[in-house]
Amino acid sequence: xxxxxxxxxxxxxxxxxxxxxxxxxxxxxxxxxxxxxxxxxxxxxxxxxxxxxxxxxxxxxxxxxxxxxxxxxxxxxxxxxxxxxxxxxxxxxxxxxxxxxxxxxxxxxxxxxx
Numbered sequence: 001x002x003x004x005x006x007x008x009x010x011x012x013x014x015x016x017x018x019x020x021x022x023x024x025x026x027x028x029x030x031x032x033x034x035x036x037x038x039x040x041x042x043x044x045x046x047x048x049x050x051x052x053x054x055x056x057x058x059x060x061x062x063x064x065x066x067x068x069x070x071x072x073x074x075x076x077x078x079x080x081x082x083x084x085x086x087x088x089x090x091x092x093x094x095x096x097x098x099x100x101x102x103x104x105x106x107x108x109x110x111x112x113x114x
Contacts, residue, residue: 016073065098
């Protein structure tokens, strides 16, 4: 096996593991989101409105990240190019931003208990 083929397989497997974890997280969180909308009706209070909006925006960002990872999984399957490596690196930075958004949502979730 050539070195570049081994790098491509390693990159693909790593991305596949991340994709699987992200999809499981998203499905779990969407299930909780549907429940949260019924418990914290947005029209009931300002806090509920902010909470549901932030949570929805967070989940939308996670969905975009999952779609980006799916795209790169398909592209890396055939060939690993420098351009695709840069794309995967940019997607990793995107995931860091999503993590920060998720921390903000977590603070909002915990704010009534602080």
